[in-house]
């Protein structure tokens with residue numbers, strides 16, 4: 001079967017799963033949040049990672065129902081974790097460019113929050129620079145509406161998109177997520193170190209939170225801390241894992 005047909009059927013047959021990766025505060029090392037990351041559990045086969053199916057889902061529009069499933073599933077899980085008393089402050093969910101373009105995005109997000117009874121302040125939407133830069137003016141209104149709803153906005157893969165930086169002062173953004181390509185070769189790659197340090201400094205001056213992605217080594221962590229990075233994510237702290245495993249980790253840390 002063509003991948004598109006399989007993808008469509010997978011959605012009907014509930015073959016997607018969410019993994020969760022810890023978001024860690026660098027001040028005290030605490031897991032304060034999680035990012036939901038989708039995987040495709042093909043029956044009888046292994047887990048398929050998003051790089052293998054998100055682009056096609058985006059192209060075919062299947063990302064809209066898939067993204068809605070991700071949002072609903074992640075919000076519902078977050079609600080059970082909060083009800084269980086786990087000390088989480090944030091759930092991050094990725095929005096694809098096509099999802100962000102939906103005219104009724106605000107209504108859809110509000111509906112999922114109402115349905116799952118997750119207070120909006122716990123939800124952070126991750127949007128890439130590229131998505132934000134498409135179509136311009138109405139995006140400002142769209143983000144303002146989402147902010148008024150109480151959700152938070154993060155720029156994912158910051159530094160890799162085509163952007164003018166001017167949007168940082170126009171748009172109501174809460175957080176920059178420094179792309180892992182700038183973190184990967186710290187402390188060998190001095191250009192990456194300059195870029196990471198500059199993004200952290202800029203974010204702090206603009207009163208934005210800043211998260212470093214892809215932190216794998218103690219030397220990277222030390223560098224990020226020294227430069228005043230708030231929060232981080234990466235294999236050093238934890239891989240993305242299934243919901244039950246994430247819950248066990250969170251319970252053990254209580």
Ligand code: G
Nearest residue numbers: 036037038049050051054070094095096240
């Ligand atoms: O773990 P990782 O392989 O999950 O993710 C690879 C890429 O897929 C990242 O760019 C990530 O943002 C994207 N991705 C993961 N989960 C989702 C999702 O639920 N929706 C969208 N749109 N992208 C996702």
Ligand code: G
Nearest residue numbers: 094156157213214215216233234235236240
């Ligand atoms: O684009 P986005 O930031 O949503 O995607 C996060 C991606 O980065 C996922 O594929 C996730 O599995 C991956 N990831 C998370 N932590 C690390 C890390 O420490 N190293 C590497 N190489 N990838 C990571």
Ligand code: MN
Nearest residue numbers: 035094126156
């Ligand atoms: Mn992300």
Ligand code: NA
Nearest residue numbers: 156157179213
């Ligand atoms: Na990223």
